[in-house]
Amino acid sequence: xxxxxxxxxxxxxxxxxxxxxxxxxxxxxxxxxxxxxxxxxxxxxxxxxxxxxxxxxxxxxxxxxxxxxxxxxxxxxxx
Amino acid sequence: xxxxxxxxxxxxxxxxxxxxxxxxxxxxxxxxxxxxxxxxxxxxxxxxxxxxxxxxxxxxxxxxxxxxxxxxxxxxxxxxxxxxxxxxxxxxxxxxxxxxxxxxxxxxxxxxxxxxxxxxxxxxxxxxxxxxxxxxxxxxxxxxxxxxxxxxxxxxxxxxxxxxxxxxxxxxxxxxxxxxxxxxxxxxxxxxxxxxxxxxxxxxxxxxxxxxxxxxxxxxxxxxxxxxxxxxxxxxxxxxxxxxxxxxxxxxxxxxxxxxxxxxxxxxxxxxxxxxxxxxxxxxxxxxxxxxxxxxxxxxxxxxxxxxxxxxxxxxxxxxxxxxxxxxxxxxxxxxxxxxxxxxxxxxxxxxxxxxxxxxxxxxxxxxxxxxxxxxxxxxxxxxxxxxxxxxxxxxxxxxxxxxxxxxxxxxxxxxxxxxxxxxxxxxxxxxxxxxxxxxxxxxxxxxxxxxxxxxxxxxxxxxxxxxxxxxxxxxxxxxxxxxxxxxxxxxxxxxxxxxxxx
Numbered sequence: 001x002x003x004x005x006x007x008x009x010x011x012x013x014x015x016x017x018x019x020x021x022x023x024x025x026x027x028x029x030x031x032x033x034x035x036x037x038x039x040x041x042x043x044x045x046x047x048x049x050x051x052x053x054x055x056x057x058x059x060x061x062x063x064x065x066x067x068x069x070x071x072x073x074x075x076x077x078x079x
Numbered sequence: 080x081x082x083x084x085x086x087x088x089x090x091x092x093x094x095x096x097x098x099x100x101x102x103x104x105x106x107x108x109x110x111x112x113x114x115x116x117x118x119x120x121x122x123x124x125x126x127x128x129x130x131x132x133x134x135x136x137x138x139x140x141x142x143x144x145x146x147x148x149x150x151x152x153x154x155x156x157x158x159x160x161x162x163x164x165x166x167x168x169x170x171x172x173x174x175x176x177x178x179x180x181x182x183x184x185x186x187x188x189x190x191x192x193x194x195x196x197x198x199x200x201x202x203x204x205x206x207x208x209x210x211x212x213x214x215x216x217x218x219x220x221x222x223x224x225x226x227x228x229x230x231x232x233x234x235x236x237x238x239x240x241x242x243x244x245x246x247x248x249x250x251x252x253x254x255x256x257x258x259x260x261x262x263x264x265x266x267x268x269x270x271x272x273x274x275x276x277x278x279x280x281x282x283x284x285x286x287x288x289x290x291x292x293x294x295x296x297x298x299x300x301x302x303x304x305x306x307x308x309x310x311x312x313x314x315x316x317x318x319x320x321x322x323x324x325x326x327x328x329x330x331x332x333x334x335x336x337x338x339x340x341x342x343x344x345x346x347x348x349x350x351x352x353x354x355x356x357x358x359x360x361x362x363x364x365x366x367x368x369x370x371x372x373x374x375x376x377x378x379x380x381x382x383x384x385x386x387x388x389x390x391x392x393x394x395x396x397x398x399x400x401x402x403x404x405x406x407x408x409x410x411x412x413x414x415x416x417x418x419x420x421x422x423x424x425x426x427x428x429x430x431x432x433x434x435x436x437x438x439x440x441x442x443x444x445x446x447x448x449x450x451x452x453x454x455x456x457x458x459x460x461x462x463x464x465x466x467x468x469x470x471x472x473x474x475x476x477x478x479x480x481x482x483x484x485x486x487x488x489x490x491x492x493x494x495x496x497x498x499x500x501x502x503x504x505x506x507x508x509x510x511x512x513x514x515x516x517x518x519x520x521x522x523x524x525x526x527x528x529x530x531x532x533x534x535x536x537x538x539x540x541x542x543x544x545x546x547x548x549x550x551x552x553x554x555x556x557x558x559x560x561x562x563x564x565x566x567x568x569x570x571x572x573x574x575x576x577x578x579x580x581x582x
């Protein structure tokens with residue numbers, strides 16, 4: 001999952017080509033509001049989970065690792 | 080000035096009503112009057128009426144206090160957001176030559192006197208009863224100066240007069256015969272969309288309810304602020320609406336009082352309007368249009384279910400006091416034909432600071448006129464916008480000259496050439512800027528490093544995604560093929576290697 005999210009963010013983020021799984025995504029500008037909406041759409045298309053952003057603390061969008069965990073939980077993957 | 084007279088009455092009569100609500104605190108009209116009154120007295124004592132003052136910060140309550148103190152004291156104010164990088168700030172200081180900076184957030188003044196927050200608070204919390212004086216402003220006095228992107232790489236200050244703003248607020252009052260009690264603000268104060276909420280709110284005796292930048296990117300916090308707002312009117316950009324719509328709980332149940340949304344700053348996609356009308360049945364939507372040079376907006380169209388089905392939304396009819404002309408090289412075109420939108424009348428600003436001869440400003444039939452550079456056509460007096468003929472774009476509602484970004488990239492050492500284009504959604508909305516950069520021969524850099532350097536020079540919304548190129552595609556004239564680069568940015572061609580392109 002981490003790899004897939006990483007690949008996704010490298011595609012839709014701003015200058016995300018060189019990021020790693022633990023790099024912060026917001027202050028660095030890789031994610032902004034538009035990239036974020038695209039990310040939500042892609043997560044919904046690829047894993048069939050509709051994440052309501054209001055239900056998720058900002059901290060969980062912090063980096064690729066935390067997003068991967070979030071998507072796994074939302075998709076009901078076994079831990 | 081009618082606007083300030085109305086506000087003055089509200090300050091006297093609505094002392095206990097909340098006027099300004101930000102995360103740190105709420106200010107009543109009574110408190111606003113006392114604080115701004117003391118600051119106004121201080122400004123009048125120390126500075127010369129009629130010369131500009133910068134108000135620097137974000138959306139703290141002291142910002143509202145400073146704007147009122149400047150307005151009633153006869154000082155043109157320049158709102159500058161704390162997001163503004165230092166070189167940009169310096170360019171504004173050079174152009175505006177302000178007497179002082181009222182610094183609600185910390186800032187180095189570069190030789191210009193700075194009144195810091197602690198000092199502002201000391202002034203405002205004085206013991207003497209100094210209320211705001213009855214307003215005495217002439218229609219040609221400058222009310223505010225807003226700096227916007229300029230094609231040379233230096234921002235331009237647009238000088239908006241008291242008469243301009245009076246005309247705008249009078250028009251807003253006709254659009255809202257039943258004025259809202261709470262108005263939600265999205266835009267930073269350095270972006271003139273905020274003028275459409277801040278000043279009408281105070282003129283109506285309503286509450287200005289602001290959303291800070293950090294709240295806007297934190298969904299749980301943002302939605303809880305919205306739920307608590309009792310907001311009846313939202314003034315926002317279509318991009319921000321799209322962000323809100325990404326969560327299903329953005330609907331009538333959570334914001335039962337929301338009656339109207341006022342959009343300006345970039346084209347409103349019909350799909351966004353449709354979704355809003357589904358989530359908020361019966362919602363009023365205004366799709367407004369106007370450049371900063373013509374005081375926020377000069378046309379507005381009401382968008383209902385019927386209009387939202389159109390493939391391209393109208394921006395409406397001209398406000399009173401303004402005539403919209405469609406011209407081709409200065410010649411008036413007949414209705415239905417596409418040409419440059421020229422705005423004539425009492426909304427046209429006094430001009431650019433320090434650039435009195437700018438050819439965009441002129442006169443038609445004895446009235447002020449402004450050539451927008453926007454393309455459009457009129458149908459039965461209703462205006463439809465059709466993009467730009469030059470290299471100016473709207474991103475997240477902000478106006479950006481692509482040349483401005485290019486110039487700022489080119490001053491980075493070892494950058495040889497930079498071309499900035501837009502990545503667009505299928506409906507034409509600008510998603511982001513993409514810069515193609517060529518380094519000097521033998522010099523290397525990385526996109527991350529260039530971007531980091533650029534963010535020190537330009538606000539975040541102006542910073543593009545960067546792609547390094549060995550060489551640029553050329554067109555038949557041997558010039559850089561901007562079209563081709565646009566296609567590459569949008570993933571429609573396979574020129575060169577392009578790792579960031581989507582499958």
